[in-house]
Amino acid sequence: MKHLIPFLLTLAPQAAIACFGHGNLEPRDIDLPLQLKRRTTPSPSAGKTFIQNVRIFDGHVITPPTSLYIDGEVISKPFKITPSTNVRYINAGNRIMIPGLIDAHIHIPDIEGQENITSWGVTTAMNMACWNYTLCSYQRTYPQTSEGAGIASLFYAGLGAAGNGNLHSRLFQVPADELVYPDTSATQLFQMVDYVFSNWSDYYKICAKEFGPSQEQQTAIAAETHRRGYPVMTHASAMLAFEQAIPTLTDGLQHIPDDAILTYEMISNIRANGQFVTPTMNLYKIALANPQAAELLRGYLPTNETYAAVIENVALLHQAGIPVLAGTDSVGPYIANDPNAPNPLGLSLHYELENLVEAGFTPAEALRAATSLSAQMHLLQDRGVIAPGFRADLVLLDADPLVNISNTQQIVMVMVAGVEYSGLDNSL
Ligand SMILES: *[C@@H]1O[C@H](CO)[C@@H](O)[C@H](O)[C@H]1NC(C)=O
Numbered sequence: 525m526k527h528l529i530p531f532l533l534t535l536a537p538q539a540a541i542a543c544f545g546h547g548n549l550e551p552r553d554i555d556l557p558l559q560l561k562r563r564t565t566p567s568p569s570a571g572k573t574f575i576q577n578v579r580i581f582d583g584h585v586i587t588p589p590t591s592l593y594i595d596g597e598v599i600s601k602p603f604k605i606t607p608s609t610n611v612r613y614i615n616a617g618n619r620i621m622i623p624g625l626i627d628a629h630i631h632i633p634d635i636e637g638q639e640n641i642t643s644w645g646v647t648t649a650m651n652m653a654c655w656n657y658t659l660c661s662y663q664r665t666y667p668q669t670s671e672g673a674g675i676a677s678l679f680y681a682g683l684g685a686a687g688n689g690n691l692h693s694r695l696f697q698v699p700a701d702e703l704v705y706p707d708t709s710a711t712q713l714f715q716m717v718d719y720v721f722s723n724w725s726d727y728y729k730i731c732a733k734e735f736g737p738s739q740e741q742q743t744a745i746a747a748e749t750h751r752r753g754y755p756v757m758t759h760a761s762a763m764l765a766f767e768q769a770i771p772t773l774t775d776g777l778q779h780i781p782d783d784a785i786l787t788y789e790m791i792s793n794i795r796a797n798g799q800f801v802t803p804t805m806n807l808y809k810i811a812l813a814n815p816q817a818a819e820l821l822r823g824y825l826p827t828n829e830t831y832a833a834v835i836e837n838v839a840l841l842h843q844a845g846i847p848v849l850a851g852t853d854s855v856g857p858y859i860a861n862d863p864n865a866p867n868p869l870g871l872s873l874h875y876e877l878e879n880l881v882e883a884g885f886t887p888a889e890a891l892r893a894a895t896s897l898s899a900q901m902h903l904l905q906d907r908g909v910i911a912p913g914f915r916a917d918l919v920l921l922d923a924d925p926l927v928n929i930s931n932t933q934q935i936v937m938v939m940v941a942g943v944e945y946s947g948l949d950n951s952l
């Protein structure tokens with residue numbers, strides 16, 4: 525279904541060590557299982573690249589054919605090319621370049637998964653819960669090594685604040701001493717926040733649901749996280765959880781109610797609080813069409829939950845001007861290992877773009893939900909748009925996504941921080 529067609533004309537690849545990313549973490553020296561080793565040949569390092577005859581999605585429209593200059597990891601202003609310049613030349617043949625896509629809610633188990641999303645043009649992943657810091661910090665630093673260059677970058681939440689005895693405490697494998705109980709004190713909550721950020725988390729994840737942390741506990745966690753300068757994300761997949769999460773002043777509401785329609789008051793409050801929502805529509809679409817998968821996720825068979833409610837809620841938020849981001853909650857090929865419930869890493873983000881359009885987004889709005897708007901909401905100031913100074917995270921398409929959003933699946937080249945992804949042919 526999809527082939528990465530190399531059509532590059534490499535004049536003289538310039539050797540340069542890619543050195544980019546987040547903080548100054550060193551890759552960890554751990555005994556690596558096979559799936560944590562890259563399966564494909566690493567790409568050549570980033571150098572100077574000159575791309576001609578390329579039409580660029582500027583966040584709103586697609587420009588006439590122009591040129592794009594890349595210097596190392598970033599898009600640059602035009603530079604002079606002389607016969608002695610080491611530059612890689614690409615003729616894009618009037619194809620369309622969009623910024624690398626951001627999956628705002630995902631759980632990637634290994635490097636293979638990180639390769640898979642990259643091959644689908646997803647160049648940034650917001651991992652929404654990490655329960656193995658050795659693994660997550662490895663996944664974050666790996667793309668900064670010469671072997672891992674050209675693979676998507678990953679940010680993560682640590683162990684989520686989950687209550688005792690609910691599904692998420694089991695799904696997230698939260699150790700008993702890290703669970704939130706009704707009598708967990710503010711001091712203990714602050715220690716949990718401290719633990720998560722001393723393990724290099726980028727944001728804090730709260731699971732709002734029955735038997736979860738109380739609203740007061742959630743508010744205390746959010747305030748402490750904000751005091752440290754980090755964002756808070758709250759899992760809220762039903763009406764009650766959404767009602768609870770909004771007043772805690774969390775930054776990102778993850779998921780969307782599928783059991784009732786958001787009220788005018790809730791939507792006003794979300795807007796007044798400056799919150800964003802990552803609805804993960806595709807997860808609901810698949811799970812609600814497959815009762816067994818829904819039961820595994822929820823702990824009970826669907827009753828009052830419908831996909832129509834999901835679409836309506838997303839449309840209401842969108843009409844109210846609330847930032848809605850593209851995220852998938854993909855964990856691998858399937859939901860809950862159920863082969864009847866496919867939600868593959870990478871491809872599912874393209875399905876989510878289709879879902880957003882189905883909910884009333886224009887294709888350009890859907891693309892922004894997976895690029896510039898997502899970068900802005902996650903405080904990733906170095907990416908999300910194609911302009912000088914931004915990371916050269918780029919996806920070249922063979923067809924116009926503004927004509928048909930499904931055309932984002934027609935990928936001919938992916939670049940991560942100036943390095944072309946040389947990867948698998950993940951025909952599905
Ligand atoms: C964490 O992940 C690393 C790398 O995959 C693995 O070696 C280790 O056993 C994992 N630790 C736990 C507690 O699962």
Ligand SMILES: *[C@@H]1O[C@H](CO)[C@@H](O)[C@H](O)[C@H]1NC(C)=O
Nearest residue numbers: 763764783784824827828829
């Ligand atoms: C939908 O049904 C579930 C399970 O019976 C229940 O817990 C929930 O409160 C219901 N939602 C609403 C909004 O009534």
Ligand SMILES: *[C@@H]1O[C@H](CO)[C@@H](O)[C@H](O)[C@H]1NC(C)=O
Nearest residue numbers: 633636637640856857869950
């Ligand atoms: C990556 O993609 C390959 C090919 O589609 C698939 O077999 C594999 O299960 C995927 N891995 C993950 C972790 O999703």
Ligand SMILES: *[C@@H]1O[C@H](CO)[C@@H](O)[C@H](O)[C@H]1NC(C)=O
Nearest residue numbers: 923927928929930931932933
């Ligand atoms: C968009 O493209 C997909 C895949 O090629 C196709 O199935 C669908 O019918 C197209 N939609 C429209 C509105 O043309």
Ligand SMILES: CC(=O)N[C@H]1CO[C@H](CO)[C@@H](O)[C@@H]1O
Nearest residue numbers: 656657658718719720722723
């Ligand atoms: C894997 C890892 O680095 N875990 C660290 C998480 O933070 C605690 C508290 O600082 C450390 O003790 C762990 O080693």
